[in-house]
Amino acid sequence: MKQLQQLFPSVDGNLEQRNELVTHLKSVINKIDALKDPSKLTLGDMPNYTEDYYNRMAQQAVIPEKGISINETIDELMSLVEGHRYVNQNYVANAAPLPNIASIVGNLVMVLINGNNIWDVEGPTAASAEVKITSMLSKILGYDSNKSTGYTTWGGQGAVFNSLRFAIARYSPDSNQTGIPNNLYVFCSELSHYSLYKSVEATGIGINHLVRVKLNDDHSMNLDDLKEKMEEVISKGGIPIYILATMGTTDTFGIDDLEGIKNITQEFERTNSISPIYIHADSAMGGMYAFFNDYDFVTNPLMFEPEVVEVLQVYQQKFTKMTLADSMVFDFHKLGSTPYTSSLFLVKDSENLKYVDLDASETPYVGNRGYGSYHTSYTLECSRMGSAIGIYASLLALGTEGYQQLLANYIRVNILFREKLKSNFSNVAITNDVSPITTFRFYPEAVRWEEELSGSLNTNEINRINQFNEEFAELIGLERDIVFFGNTSKLRLIQAADNQTRLPVYAHKFFSISPYTTVEEVERYIDFLKEHMEIYRKTNELVLV
Numbered sequence: 001m002k003q004l005q006q007l008f009p010s011v012d013g014n015l016e017q018r019n020e021l022v023t024h025l026k027s028v029i030n031k032i033d034a035l036k037d038p039s040k041l042t043l044g045d046m047p048n049y050t051e052d053y054y055n056r057m058a059q060q061a062v063i064p065e066k067g068i069s070i071n072e073t074i075d076e077l078m079s080l081v082e083g084h085r086y087v088n089q090n091y092v093a094n095a096a097p098l099p100n101i102a103s104i105v106g107n108l109v110m111v112l113i114n115g116n117n118i119w120d121v122e123g124p125t126a127a128s129a130e131v132k133i134t135s136m137l138s139k140i141l142g143y144d145s146n147k148s149t150g151y152t153t154w155g156g157q158g159a160v161f162n163s164l165r166f167a168i169a170r171y172s173p174d175s176n177q178t179g180i181p182n183n184l185y186v187f188c189s190e191l192s193h194y195s196l197y198k199s200v201e202a203t204g205i206g207i208n209h210l211v212r213v214k215l216n217d218d219h220s221m222n223l224d225d226l227k228e229k230m231e232e233v234i235s236k237g238g239i240p241i242y243i244l245a246t247m248g249t250t251d252t253f254g255i256d257d258l259e260g261i262k263n264i265t266q267e268f269e270r271t272n273s274i275s276p277i278y279i280h281a282d283s284a285m286g287g288m289y290a291f292f293n294d295y296d297f298v299t300n301p302l303m304f305e306p307e308v309v310e311v312l313q314v315y316q317q318k319f320t321k322m323t324l325a326d327s328m329v330f331d332f333h334k335l336g337s338t339p340y341t342s343s344l345f346l347v348k349d350s351e352n353l354k355y356v357d358l359d360a361s362e363t364p365y366v367g368n369r370g371y372g373s374y375h376t377s378y379t380l381e382c383s384r385m386g387s388a389i390g391i392y393a394s395l396l397a398l399g400t401e402g403y404q405q406l407l408a409n410y411i412r413v414n415i416l417f418r419e420k421l422k423s424n425f426s427n428v429a430i431t432n433d434v435s436p437i438t439t440f441r442f443y444p445e446a447v448r449w450e451e452e453l454s455g456s457l458n459t460n461e462i463n464r465i466n467q468f469n470e471e472f473a474e475l476i477g478l479e480r481d482i483v484f485f486g487n488t489s490k491l492r493l494i495q496a497a498d499n500q501t502r503l504p505v506y507a508h509k510f511f512s513i514s515p516y517t518t519v520e521e522v523e524r525y526i527d528f529l530k531e532h533m534e535i536y537r538k539t540n541e542l543v544l545v
Contacts (some may be wrong), residue, residue, distance in 0.1 A: 002212075002214070006020075006459030007067075007070075007113065009021055010499040013191070015262055015474075018313070023311075024070055024071075024074065024165040025505060027071070027074055027076075028074060028077070031074065031078050031081075032078075032081060033106075035078075035081065035082065035128075036088075036183055036290040037085060037345050037459040038088060038089075038312050039090075039481065039482070040090065040481050041085050041086060041088065041091055041481045041483070041484050042083050042084065042085055042086065042481045043081055043083065043084050043085075044081070044082040044083060044084050045082065045083060046083040046481055047082065054465055055309070057481075058232065061327045064229065065255070067405070069416050078186075079122035079409055084448070085481075086098075086483065086518050087513065087514050088514060089514060089517050089518070089521045090481075090482060090484060091514060091515070092483065092484065092485055092486070092509075092510050092511055092512060092517060092525065092536060093480075093482050093484045093485055093486035093511055094486050094509070094511055094513070095250075095285060095334040095335065095511065095513060095515045096194070096513065097333070097335070097336075097337045097338075097514065098337065098514050098515070098516070099333075099337060099390075100337045100338065100394055100397065100398065100511075101187070101389070101397075102393040102396065102397030102398070103332075103337065103338035103339060103390040103394040104339065104390075104394060105393055106338075106389045106390035106391070106394065107338075107387075107389070107394030109125070109340050109389055109393075110126065110385065110386040110387070110389045110390065111438070113125055113199070113386075115127075115149075115386050116132065116383050116384065116385035117152065117253055117376070117383075117385060117387075117388070118157070118371040118376055118381070118382055118383055118384055119370055119375065119376070120371050120372070120374040120375075120377070121370050121371065123151075123384075123386055125386065125389060126372065126384075126385075126386025126387075126388050126393050127362075127370075127374045128151070129386065129389045129391070129392040130151060130152060130386075130388035130393055130462050131374065132388075133150075133391050133392050133395060134148065134149060134150035134151075134344065134346065136395060137150070137330055137344060137346060138147070138292060138346065139190075140197050140290055140293065140294075140400070141290050141293070141323065141328070142293060142347065143323060143325040143348050144319065147348070147349055147350060147351075147352035148346060148347060148348055148349070148350065149346075149347050149353060150344050150345055150346040151344070151345055151376055151379055151384075152278040152342065152343060152344055152345070152384065152385075152386075152387045152388050152391070153343055153344075153345045153379070153380075153381070153384075154341055154381070155284070155331060155333070155341050155343045156193060156195055156282060156284025156285075156329050156331050156341070156343060156378070157193075157195040157198065157199075158281060158345060159280070159282070159284070159329035159343060160193070160195040160196055160199050160244065160280065160329075161195070161198075161199045161202065161203070161327075161380070162241055162327075162345055162379075162380060163278065163280035163326070163327045163345070164186065164196070164199045164200070164203055164205075164244075164278075164280070165203065165353050165356055165380070166278065166326070166327070166347070166355060166356060166445040167186075167241050167242040167280075167326075168184065168203060168241065168242075169355035169356050170276075170278065170352060170361060171184070171239070171241045171275050172184075173355060173378070173404040176355075176356070177471065179204070180203065180204045180205060181239070183237055183238050183239050183342065183538040184205055184209060184238070184239055184241050184242075185205075185208065185210075185211055185233045185238045185239065185240050185241065186200060186205060186210055186211070186240075186241065186242040186243070187210075187211045187212075187213055187226060187229065187230065187240065187242070187243045187244070188210070188211075188212060188213065188221075188243070188244035188246070189212065189213050189214075189215055189220070189221040189244075189246055189249075189254075190212045190213065190214060190215055191215060191219055191249045191250075191251070191252065191490075191491055191492060192212075192244050192245065192246045192249070192282065192494070193246070193249075193250055193253060193282060193284070195282070196210065196244050196282075197210060198515070202514035208286070209238075209358045211229050211233065212223050213226045213229060214284060215254070215492060215493075217253060217402065218255075218432075218433055219249055219253075219254025219432060219433075219455065219492065220247070220254050220255055220256045220257055220258045221245070221261070223257060223260045223261065224235065225265060226243075226264060227264055228270055234268070234272055237273060239275075240265075240277050241275070241277060241278060241522075242277065242278045242279075242280070243265065243277060243278070243279050243280075244280055244282050245258050245261050245280070245281050245282065245325060246282045247281050247282060247283035247285070247287060247318070247322065248284075248285035248286025248287070248289075248321065248435075249285065249493055250285060251430070251432075251437070251439060251488040251490075251507075251509060252432035252435075252437065252491065252492070253285065253286065253432060253433070253435035253436060253437045254314075254362045254432070254433075255286060255318050257321075258279070258281060258318070258321040258324050258325060259320075259321045259324060260267040261279060261462075262279060262321075262324040263447050265277040265279065268538045273368075278323060278326050278327075278400065279324065279325045279326050279447060280326060280327050280328065281322050281327070281328035281329075282328075282329065283319075283322065283328045283329055283330070283331075283391045284329050284331035284334060285331070285334060285335070286323075286332065286335075287319075287328060287329060287330045287331065287335075287452040288332075288334075288335040288336055288403060288407060289315045289335075289407060289503070290314075290319045290322060290334065291318075291321070291400055291403045291404055291407065292312050292315060292316050292404060292407070293316060293319055293320050295312070295316065295404065295471075297309055297312070297313050297316070298491075300405060302401065302405060304408050304410070304412075305412065307415050308408050308411050308415070311411050311415075311434045312408065312433075313394065319342060322418065323347065323348070325472050326347070326348050326349070326352070327345065327346060327347045327348060328346050329343055329344065329345050329346065330343065330346065330391075332390075332391050332394065334513075335406075335407065335410075335436065335513070336391070336394060336403075337398075337406065338387075338390050338391060338394050338395065339390060341385075341386040341387060342388075342390050342391050343387075344391065350450050353378045356378050357377055358377040358378070360377075363377045372467060377419055379523050404433055406515060409434075409512075409515070409517075410436035410512040410513070410516065411434065411435070411436065412516075412519060413512045413517055413518060413519055413521075413522060414435065414436060414437070414438050414510070414512055415434060416519050416522045417438055417510055417512075417522050417525065417526075418430055418438055419440070419521055420438060420523065420526045421526065421529075424526050424529075424530060425442070425529075425530075425533070426447075427442055427443045427444070427445065427446065427447060428440050428441070428442050428443070428447065429441050429443070429447045429448075429449035431449065431492075431505070431507055436510050436511065436512050436513070437509060437510065438509070438510040439488070439491055439503065439507045439508065439509055440507060440508050440510070441465070441469055441471055441491070441505065441506070441511075442468060442472060442508070442510070442533070443465055443468070443538040444464065444465065444468050448461075448465070452465075452505070453494060455495035455496065455497055456499070457496065457497060457500075458496055458497045458506045459496045459498055459499045459503065460461060462494065462496055462503050462505075463503070465506075466489075466503075466504075466505070466506040468488075469506040469507065469508065470487075470489070471507060471536070471540075472532070472533070472536050473485075475532055475535065476528070476529070477538050478530045479528075479532075482528065483524070483525060483528045485508055485509060485510060485529075486508070486509030486510070486511050487506070487508050487509055488506070488507055488509060489506050490504040491504070491506065491507040492504075492505050492537065493505070510525065
């Protein structure tokens with residue numbers, strides 16, 4: 001056993017085992033750093049991803065009869081790391097950030113103490129961190145921190161699922177025992193994340209009871225269409241119990257009008273004598289911009305540029321309304337720059353927990369036998385990682401101003417990128433409002449975006465433009481280790497002149513997610529696109545206007 005004990009951290013803090021652990025950690029960091037190349041996006045060289053790449057890997061994988069050394073183990077791990085994307089200034093594709101050092105240290109603390117966040121007896125460090133960040137972020141948001149509650153969960157999907165679970169149980173408290181009524185309906189925009197689609201499957205409400213609402217041109221939910229569809233559901237005996245308000249859509253950063261949604265739900269509750277409709281703000285993408293809710297744009301202490309202030313003021317008006325939602329989420333592993341997975345599901349009124357809490361008799365090995373009031377028998381997870389520790393460390397190290405500076409820089413970079421894009425390409429349309437994301441669509445000849453939005457183009461014309469963008473995305477994707485742009489095959493749905501079925505729009509994404517993505521880098525992104533557009537034009541013999 002003595003030899004096996006050497007594979008574990010010490011129990012007495014002895015110098016020998018500590019030094020060995022630190023040596024191995026240094027070795028990992030050194031080996032990863034040696035693979036970094038600022039001009040590339042990958043750590044080392046990209047593997048040859050053949051069709052049978054993973055099949056061959058699975059066939060060769062076997063547990064060794066006798067364990068290998070830690071140094072050999074590290075070498076094996078580094079062979080997996082080879083070719084992994086590393087978020088630097090070259091990554092402008094999606095919401096996958098470079099974790100900040102404080103959050104990495106926080107996660108290391110989490111790993112070293114290995115606490116189970118289900119119970120403060122097993123995980124007091126994570127429990128304390130969770131209580132602290134719930135209060136901190138409630139105050140940032142504008143919730144009453146004496147009434148709100150929160151817990152870390154498995155991403156924005158976990159928050160959507162938990163909020164839907166609350167909505168069902170609040171409307172029908174017996175449903176936990178008797179099953180879900182068959183006339184419940186939920187609503188979301190056409191561009192809401194597929195988390196709700198998965199959640200209506202898993203809860204048993206059913207996909208046919210998920211109602212998708214049309215969009216406005218700014219990619220927010222169309223409130224007239226919401227009212228019309230809610231009226232239709234009620235007229236047929238259905239009960240609206242839940243609305244997902246998206247506070248930053250995945251591809252375009254569209255922000256729903258929470259105040260307008262709340263006014264509609266209150267009107268329907270009053271005129272139809274129905275129970276309160278639960279509103280969840282899916283703020284996984286945009287929630288971090290609530291850090292500007294109290295920012296003084298008149299004195300502008302951080303001296304943001306006027307064009308940046310203009311955008312942030314609009315966000316302030318929208319994100320201060322999140323107090324109207326029954327719950328929301330902070331996805332720190334997106335714009336919060338922490339490691340996966342670190343999401344806080346925040347609930348406005350802790351009374352909602354009683355609808356889904358287990359009886360103490362069902363959890364005899366946990367229950368309420370903790371150090372105080374902390375218990376989490378209402379969560380869907382039993383064992384939970386202590387991701388609140390990394391979030392807490394990040395909040396302490398960056399502070400409100402640090403996050404404000406990071407978030408403002410994303411806007412600054414996107415404004416310049418848009419200007420350069422339009423001045424260098426006559427065949428491009430920018431298809432969303434200013435945000436940390438710029439979505440854009442190229443055309444074989446002249447720009448026809450307004451015609452597409454108005455429904456003037458036929459199916460063949462729209463499909464041709466989609467194909468043009470898809471093929472160009474494939475071309476630039478071949479060199480995604482140099483600059484990695486994102487893309488989406490469903491930016492939004494548009495009406496074709498000759499087709500009743502609305503068609504999806506293909507577009508490219510520039511997503512500013514790294515502190516190393518600065519205005520100094522923008523010209524390089526544009527040059528990359530120009531170079532590849534020229535290659536694509538010559539290859540396809542297209543003459544661009």
